[in-house]
Amino acid sequence: MLEKDKLYSIWVYLQAEPLFWLTLTIGSYLIGDYCYKRSKLFPLVNPVMISIFIVSIILLKLNISYERYFDGAKFIHFMLGPVTVALAIPIYKQFSLIKKEAKIIFISLILGSLFAITSTFLLCKFFSIDEKVLLSMLPKSATAPIAMGISDLIGGIPSLTAIVTILTGIIGASFGTFALDFLKLKDMSARGFGLGLASHGIGTARAMSRNRTAGVFAALALGLNGIATAIIVPLLFKLFSFF
Amino acid sequence: MLRAIFVIFFFQLIGEAIKKLFQLYIPGPVIGLVLLLLTLIFLKKTNNKNIISLKKDVIDTGNHMLTYLSLLFVPIGVGVVMHLTYLQNNFFRVLIIIFITTVSTIALTAFTMEKLKTKIK
Numbered sequence: 001m002l003e004k005d006k007l008y009s010i011w012v013y014l015q016a017e018p019l020f021w022l023t024l025t026i027g028s029y030l031i032g033d034y035c036y037k038r039s040k041l042f043p044l045v046n047p048v049m050i051s052i053f054i055v056s057i058i059l060l061k062l063n064i065s066y067e068r069y070f071d072g073a074k075f076i077h078f079m080l081g082p083v084t085v086a087l088a089i090p091i092y093k094q095f096s097l098i099k100k101e102a103k104i105i106f107i108s109l110i111l112g113s114l115f116a117i118t119s120t121f122l123l124c125k126f127f128s129i130d131e132k133v134l135l136s137m138l139p140k141s142a143t144a145p146i147a148m149g150i151s152d153l154i155g156g157i158p159s160l161t162a163i164v165t166i167l168t169g170i171i172g173a174s175f176g177t178f179a180l181d182f183l184k185l186k187d188m189s190a191r192g193f194g195l196g197l198a199s200h201g202i203g204t205a206r207a208m209s210r211n212r213t214a215g216v217f218a219a220l221a222l223g224l225n226g227i228a229t230a231i232i233v234p235l236l237f238k239l240f241s242f243f
Numbered sequence: 244m245l246r247a248i249f250v251i252f253f254f255q256l257i258g259e260a261i262k263k264l265f266q267l268y269i270p271g272p273v274i275g276l277v278l279l280l281l282t283l284i285f286l287k288k289t290n291n292k293n294i295i296s297l298k299k300d301v302i303d304t305g306n307h308m309l310t311y312l313s314l315l316f317v318p319i320g321v322g323v324v325m326h327l328t329y330l331q332n333n334f335f336r337v338l339i340i341i342f343i344t345t346v347s348t349i350a351l352t353a354f355t356m357e358k359l360k361t362k363i364k
Contacts, residue, residue, distance in 0.1 A: 025314075025317050025318065026314070028317070029313070029314045029317055033313075047313055048313050048314075048316050048317060048320060049320075051314075051317045051320075052317055052320035052321050052323075052324060053324075055317065055321045056321050056324040056325065059321065059325065060325075066321065066322055066325040066326070069318075069321065070318060070322070073317070073318035073321070074318065076314060076315055076317065076318055077315065077318040077319065079308070079311075079315050080272070080315045080316075081255050081271065081272040081275075082248075082251045082252055082255055082272070082308065083308050083309060083311070083312055083315060084255075084270075084272035084273060084275070084276055085251050085254050085255045085258070085272050085275040085276050085279055086251055086279075086304075086305035086306075086308045086309055087276050087309065088254075088275075088276045088277070088279035088280040088283065088305075089279075089283075089301070089302050089305040089306055089309070090306070090309070091276075091280055092280055092283040092284065092302075093302075095280075095284060101360070104356060104359045104360055104363070105356075107355065107359060108352055108355045108356040108359065111351070111352065111355050112348055112351060112352030112355070115347070115348055115351050115352075116344060116345075116348040119343070119344045119347065119348065120340065120344045123340045123343060123344060124340060127336045127339070127340060129333060129336060129337070129340070130333065133330075133333050133337065137337070137340070137341075140341065140344075140345075141345070141348060143270070143273070144319065145270035145272075145273075146268065146269060146270055146273070149268040149269075149270070150268060153268060157329075159326065159329065160329055160330070162319065162322070162323070163323045163326060163327070163329060163330065164337065164341065166316070166319055166320055166323045167323065167337075167338070167341050168341050168345050169316070170320070171341055171342055171345050171346070172345040172346070172348075172349055175342070175345075175346050176345070176346060176349040176350075178346075179346045179347075179349055179350040180349065180350065180353055182350075183350055183353075183354055185350075185353050185354060185357050186357075187353075187356070187357040187360060189356070190352075190353040190354075190356035190357040190360065191353050193352060193353060193356050194348070194349040194350065194351075194352040194353030194354075194356070195349055195353075197348065197349070197352050198345050198346075198348035198349045198352065199345055199349070201312065201315075201316060202313070202316055203349075204312065205312040205313040205316070206313075208309065208312060209313070221352075223273055223276055223277070226269065226270075226273055227269060227273070230268045230269060
């Protein structure tokens with residue numbers, strides 16, 4: 001009995017430490033990554049999804065608040081900024097290729113960005129989604145911090161936008177390649193560009209893990225569509241509010 | 244490596260400052276990305292030995308950091324799961340909308356780009 005009490009007190013001590021949740025996050029990611037590699041990079045075995053699943057189950061089972069978890073996980077979350085800056089490096093290395101195809105990139109960007117936004121608008125209307133939720137969903141293909149800023153600007157709910165945006169990333173990264181294979185699209189830069197444009201960082205991470213060229217064009221699309229969405233959504237919103 | 248980390252953090256810092264200064268909706272790290280890219284292009288033909296070695300350091304460290312890109316989405320992802328109740332009765336409809344629009348956007352964008360490329364060649 002005494003032993004059990006001792007173990008319990010160790011647990012109470014550890015679960016209050018950020019280190020515990022930081023280690024759990026890295027550990028569960030390593031498990032996810034192991035599964036992904038064992039599955040020979042099968043898209044549905046997404047390492048991000050697996051590790052989110054493991055951590056969430058543990059938090060829910062042990063009744064740990066997200067705030068306590070984030071106290072440790074914030075050190076990993078923090079690196080999202082610097083790593084975004086580092087995306088400049090693969091783009092720089094392929095810059096001559098990008099310059100050569102600037103026109104094609106621009107047309108694909110505008111078409112893809114407009115389609116992402118208008119198709120979301122129309123389907124939301126079709127499914128009669130509440131106005132607030134609809135506005136929160138419009139910028140979902142942009143990277144999370146941009147999408148949340150836009151949502152706030154047009155009267156959406158930023159935290160809801162964060163949820164929808166992350167789901168967009170995971171769904172795009174998991175199912176996008178099936179659509180690309182179905183259409184028999186073989187060009188790595190085009191495949192990467194589509195993934196990065198529609199499902200931002202998570203799509204980019206997925207493209208990067210498969211092919212360097214795909215990764216570069218995904219990173220490029222992530223940056224460009226962040227900017228395009230920030231311009232297009234508020235503009236369309238103003239246009240629609242006239243009717 | 245430490246110099247490279249300093250450079251990357253510094254560019255993000257400048258990005259954050261510009262965002263605040265001009266009240267932009269573009270996040271600081273994305274502005275930092277553009278600035279770092281412009282700087283690398285600007286220094287492409289430099290002969291300065293120190294700058295060349297620093298550049299190599301930044302490129303190697305940055306590439307290494309990028310291999311962990313997926314991991315960085317786990318903390319927000321867990322937040323999403325914990326806050327799924329926000330979506331309430333909209334949940335399944337929202338999920339269907341995300342699925343259809345995202346997969347079709349990926350397909351349409353990649354299709355457009357590949358067809359344009361083969362047309363030009």
